[in-house]
Amino acid sequence: MTAFSSLGLSDALLRAVQEQGYDTPSPIQAQAIPVVLEGRDLLAAAQTGTGKTAGFTLPMLQLLSEHRPPDGHQLRALVLTPTRELAAQVGESVSTYGRHLPLRSAIVFGGVSINPQKDLLRRGVDILVATPGRLLDLQGQGCVDLSHVQILVLDEADRMLDMGFIHDIKRILKLLPKKRQNLMFSATFSPEIRRLTSDILHNPTSIEVSRNVTAHKIEQRFHAVEKTEKMTVLAHMILAGNWSQVLVFSRTKHGANRLSQQLERNGISAVAIHGNKSQNARTRALSDFKGGLVRVLVATDIAARGLDIDHLPHVVNYELPNVPADYVHRIGRTGRAGASGEAVSLISRDEEKEFRAIERLLRQKFDVQPAPAVDLDMLQASAANYVPQPEAPAAAPRAAKSGNGQRRGGGQGRAKPAGGDQPRRASGNEAAPSRRRRPRRSTPA
Known part of the structure; x- marks a missing residue:
């Protein structure tokens, strides 16, 4: 079976994967990671739960860490998601797998105060995970510079089309450099997705894994x-x-x-x-x-x-x-x-x-x-x-430290909001890692 060590990932990323208890990549990861590392565009059909997030997160982190700009942190990778919950999930993966790298990331979405997100972006980030509407709000206020983006990821592209984000996506595309790597993940290869693909991807590699198939377990x-x-x-x-x-x-x-x-x-x-x-x-x-x-x-x-x-x-x-x-x-x-x-x-x-x-x-x-x-x-x-048995209380939410000691922003209320907003309770995506030993799992999410 394929091992993560055979996919060309750096020691820092392999260490982070191992700390999560993973040893074997899922099929989508084994196929997608080498393609992304080669710098090629990718169209992947993968169901939820197949590990697609790590399939683009790990190689994206690798590419960004290999080619760092001399003048500090620039927004070089943009991940668009249709929902706030998915943005939080992807952002958590970026933070988890990039914990040993000198990269900064942030998560921005609507429904919460925009001011803490502005503060995070002013400090400089390498990776931004965003919902389309909030990204355009921040760009319209001059808080986001998309001119240096090298990697664009559209996660759950079919869901974004279902939710009516196509016009926002087209507006965002016009703000990005023409030359960039594009990665599109979708549950289906519908005609609408194929039309969007022709507008965004250049000579992409196509991967289809577990299309409309439920997990065997x-x-x-x-x-x-x-x-x-x-x-x-x-x-x-x-x-x-x-x-x-x-x-x-x-x-x-x-x-x-x-x-x-x-x-x-x-x-x-x-x-x-x-x-x-x-x-x-x-x-x-x-x-x-x-x-x-x-x-x-x-x-x-x-x-x-x-x-x-x-x-x-x-x-x-x-x-x-x-x-x-x-x-x-x-x-x-x-x-x-x-x-x-x-x-x-x-x-x-x-x-x-x-x-x-x-x-x-x-x-x-x-x-x-x-x-x-x-x-x-x-x-x-x-x-x-019935007597509920809650887990031990999670630690207060905090920003994860990146490899150079800088704080990695999240845009989810990890910092206390300005202007008198009350700090939010931590979600499972924001809480500090549990100290309980994780059971070893074969593939990361």
């Missing part, structure tokens, strides 16, 4: 449930199975709020996360969920591609998604980096069309089982006796 279960009984069945599965960490997907924001409130009334701690929540509320919800303070996180599809939760054991589709590909992204929150996981879908009579679309997409027939029998007395007793 994810156990998928489907239950036929009357719509009015879904809440009771969900509570039964959580309590009877003693599930302590469950990510539940709802189709709508209102439905996510209602479901989290119903779970709370049944003695199951829950919180909702969706686009109408403030960034502070989203960060706090994710932090509480990762830390074991909340048992259930109810999310809309905004979280399907942006959440990276180590060893998440259970994902539940309370409602099937309207777009079948979103099913793959949803359940991809579990079974990550080679771990096992369980994905349960509750299917009501009016979701037959969505279920068949998922089967066609995955080219697989699934058995639909009856809903498990519910014992209401047992549910009440289980809820009353």
